[in-house]
Structure formats: structure tokens, C-alpha cells
Amino acid sequence: MTKDKAWWRSKAPERSYDVVIIGGGLHGMACAYYLAKDHGIKNIAILERERIGFGGSSRNTEVYRINQRAPEIIPLYQQAVDLWKGLSAELDVNIMMWQKGLIALAHNNMSIDSMRMRHETFKLMGIENELLTPEELKKMVPRLDISDTPDLPIIGGYYHPPGGSIRHDAAVWAFAKGCYHHGIDLCEGVGVTGIRIKNNSVTGVDTTKGFIASPVVLNAAGGWSATIAHMAGLDLPVVTLPMQAMVTEPVAPFLDQALASETYFCFGNQTIKGDFVIGTHMDPWQTYKFENTYHFASDLAYGWTQLFPDLAGLRVMRSWNGLCDMTPDSSPIMGKTSIEGFFIDAGWGYFGFKSSPACGKNMAGYIAEQQCPEMIKALGIERFYEGRLVPETTYPRN
Amino acid sequence: MGFKIPCPNCGIRDVYEFSFDSEVRFRPPVDSDLKTWRHYLYFRKNTCGVQEEWWYHGGGCCEWLKIKRNTETNEVLEILETRADD
Secondary structure (H helix, E strand, O other): OOOOOOOOOOOOOOEEEEEEEEEEHHHHHHHEEEEEEEEHHOOOEEEEEEOOOOOOHOOOOOOOOOOOOOOOOOOOOOHHHHHHHHHHHHHHHOOOOOOOEEEEOOOHHHHHHHHHHHHHHHHHHOOOOOEEEEHHHHHHHOOOOOOOOOOOOOEEEEEEEOEEEEEEHHHHHHHHHHHHHOOOOEEEOEEEEEEEOOOOEEEEEEOOOOEOOOOOEEEEEHHHHHHHHHHHHOOOOOOEEEEEEEEEEOOOOOOOEEEOOOOEEEEEEEOOOOOOOEEEEOOOOOOOOOOOOOHHHHHHHHHHOOOOHHOOOOOOEEEEEEEEEOOOOOOOOEEOOOOOOOEEEEEOOOOHHHHHHHHHHHHHHHHHHOOOOHHHHHHOOHHHHOOOOOOOOOOOOO | OOEEEOOOEEEEEEEEHHEEEOOOOOOOOOOOOOHHHHHHHOOOOOOEEEEEEEEEEEOOOOOOOOEEEOOOOEEEEEEEEEEEEO
């Protein structure tokens, strides 16, 4: 059998570029891709300390949706879903997008009130969403336990048809392929060690492979974004918290939608293969270490078996962990910094995967046109100094 | 596997007995401008490496511990101070 032609190859960086992107994840690659495709800027390096897709891009639980809380940011997620829909054809890689809808469950009145509030926002903004009773939920998900046996019985929920899942590795491969096709340099194993600044303008980056000159540098380092900002003498309004996830052995399909419980705080979906990709709360301490804990596995098993008693006894195949750069309002930081030419797309916490194509498109627009796109105007770092937060908060952090 | 914190009052205990507060921060003087206060409120060092931080031992002695920890390895290097909860 002949070997398939590689979709992309890593290469050693040149000495200078028009744009250097730090972080070879979906956000960085999407920005490079749209810089090339929409704006004809192709002299770009993506510097990745590990390997392409090493961080959050391949550590999330693959769910996408539009139903954020803050009206300021909902159009960005809508744009992301619109872009995702075209990417399999555009990049000729099947990203296995499955728009199967997302169900969320409420177990107390506070949750119901919050769902109603969001529902009204979605109605105003033209986002499909339905509030459901336990009986209606049971019709959609027959295996769901809506009795009063669980510690926190289900008292309501919503169905959000535009949500679903995308195979995250395929999304990484697709963007890597797209970048490679446009002649963008994907440089794996190149760690950034310093940001060079002259007269408050960025001039390039020091790396483990030497200095690389560039008038534009984008920090798209995900969980490590603060460490990159430090190199430019900046602090970010983020703390890096660890989030764990697991996948079970495959079983016959019985959950057709992505599902989340807002009080057990667990979420996940059953893949085409039949396994459950599931996660729960973050560990609330700062860390940059990948680590899985028994405590987490036990909490996750508890949450999911409360919702689906049939899952008891299902074996866990693998578990892993990712790093989330959490802002005080859980909304991202996108745009310029106080240093000319030093851009940032970070603070995505655990919302980074679903939004990635739209982030890339808007950051590319900002870098190429030197004018902030309307879509991300509310998301600049200056909002924290102006007292103008975009309250998405679902998980308080100190 | 998680990690353990050697509580001076209770001995070596599992991290899940403790609540993480935050990295050690320095409150600006009361008459500082709004920008300084907002920086203090929202921005963090978020060090990748050794930092000092406050933890609360809710599952044990109910005291506050000031800890020196490496966030890259989760190794607890030193307990710097304990403080009663008031």
C-alpha cells in the first residue's frame, strides 16, 4: 500500500516573518489561516513548543454551542458555528461535525430562573432554544432518570438545537492542512523564551531556535498565555486552572444529544463510536501540571450515574487534563495590548474550542486591517481597567 | 494523583481537604486611583513556577496556611505561615 501524502509538515523557522503566532492550537492556526485566505498575508510562522494541537485543542470534550450568557459575545459563537459548518468542505477534511443539539438540566429553582433568563436573551437574538419539562426531557432522552430517586431530582431543562459535537483532532488536522496549503510555517518544538520590544513596539521573539524578527506577534498560548505575556512585561487578568475529562468504553447509542447538568456540574456526549466523553468541575487551584485525580473520577461517576443509572459499571478507558486560562468574567481577552504589534487572543477558559474559527477570523481581520472588528469590540483587555466586564461567569475564581 | 499539603497542625493531608484562595497579593493604599484598584482586583501573576499562596484547611484545623508551591510540579516547598480563621 502506498503511503498517503502528508497533510502538513513541521519545519524549522526562518529568521523573519510578517506575523509570528505563539501557540499551535486551533486559535493560532485559525488566525494564520484567515490571514492567508482573507487578507493574502502568508509570511507567517506558528511557533509551538510541543506539537500542533498539544494543548486545549485536543483536550476539550468536543462540544460546541451558541448559548452563552452575555449578549455581547453570542454573535461570535454564532459566527463560529457558521464557519465550522463550511470547514469540512473548505479544507477537505471531515471534521465530523454533528449538529445534534444540546440539552441542559436544572435541579433547582435558581437553575430554572437562570435558564429562563437566558432563554429570553436567545429569543431576542434569534437563537433557537426551548424550555422543557422533565416529561418532555424524558421523551427526548428515554434513559434519563426523571424520578425523585436522585439526590437532586430533575425539575426542568432546555434544548438548544444549534449545539453539537465536532471531532477535535480532525479540526486540528484540518486547520494544520489549511495553513500548510497556504505556505504558512508550522514550527513544532520551538519554545518562545522572550519577546523583544523597542520603543514600545514588538520587534520579534527569542526562541529555543534563536531570534525570529516580526513586527506582529500574537499570543495564542491558551493555558500558558500568562507566561507569554510575562515575557513582554505584562500581567493578564487570568488564573490557570486544571480541568479533567474522561472517556468510557463504547456502548450501544442511547444519548443523541450533548448533555449538561448545571447543578451536578457535569457534561458530555456520546460519540458516533458509542463512548461517552465526559467532564465535570475544574480543580480550583492554579497549576500548569497535567494531572488526574481519583476525587475527580469519583465526582464524575457520581454525577453521570445520578442522571443515567444505566451507566453504573461502565469502564473508563482514558482520562486526561487540560489547562484553562480563566478571566474574572469568564469572557476572553481579544485584541491589542499596550505594546504596539503585540496582540492577544486568550482567557478562553473552557470555551476555546467551540469558538476557534471565529476567533481566528476576527483576530486576522484586526491584524490585517489594523481596525478592531465590531464582533470583538467588547472583549479587549482594557475592559478590566474601564470596569466594563462581559459577565459570562459560570465558575467564580479568585 | 493530586497532591498533598503538610499542614503544620494536622500533618500531611490530601489537597481536596483544602480550599485554594489565591496567590499572595498586596492591597494598594486606600487612596490609590481606580486603575490601580482594578489591576489589584482582576489581574494576577499566575506564575508558572514557585509562588506564594493562601489555602484554607476546611477539612482539618480550619486555619489559613500561607504556602510556597511550584505550580509547574504541584510540589509544596514550604509552609510559611498559619493564621486562625476570624
